[in-house]
Amino acid sequence: MSNGVEYNLRLNNSGFNGPLTEARSSLGAAVAGAALAVKGLHAAWTEAKAAVGEAADRETMQTAFIPLLGSAKAAKDRMMELADFAAHTPFQLPEIAAASRTLETLTDGALSTGQGLTMVGDVASGTSTPFEELAVTIGRLYSGLDSGRPVGEAMQRLQEVGAITPEVRTKLEKLQAEGKKGSEVWRVAAEDLARF
DSSP: OBTTBOOOOOOOOHHHHHHHHHHHHHHHHHHHHHHHHHHHHHHHHHHHHHHHHHHHHHHHHHHHHHHHHSSHHHHHHHHHHHHHHHHTSSSOHHHHHHHHHHHHHHHTTSSSSHHHHHHHHHHHHHHTOOHHHHHHHHHHHHHHHHHTOOOHHHHHHHHHTTSSOHHHHHHHHHHHHTTOOTHHHHHHHHHHHTTO
């Protein structure tokens, strides 16, 4: 205030604020767009890296079958079959491949694919037992019953998880005591395991 005179200065900045607001909005959209693009590139990179890792893992799994099956073609065919099996079950390909390798060696291929692998998967699901663990136990049972060797440990584990009944265990022990072995004895176990 000077000598009782008051000065008011009013500035009309609407012509300035509108473009400034638009510029801020455009800059914010550009930054958000760039962040989204970076996020998309990161996701694409992560997916590509995972796909390469998965392909390498699959190649490693396939290579492990060559000595068991005798050829690269047989190993490739097995992996294709196992991948199809994995696509239709809750199990992952690495655990299925490991179980198939175990069953290939313990059952001489009798349970390592198709119905045998399905039976192991069904029992694993029905008893909440890890797939690979059950493959080892059922493979040992099959091997012992086929050759006439003792199978008490395998039967005990299967009974513990509820996969075979005490009555079937007694029946299998009786058949083995009588000197029976092979498919006749395995059929008794397989019928009980088929409950799942």
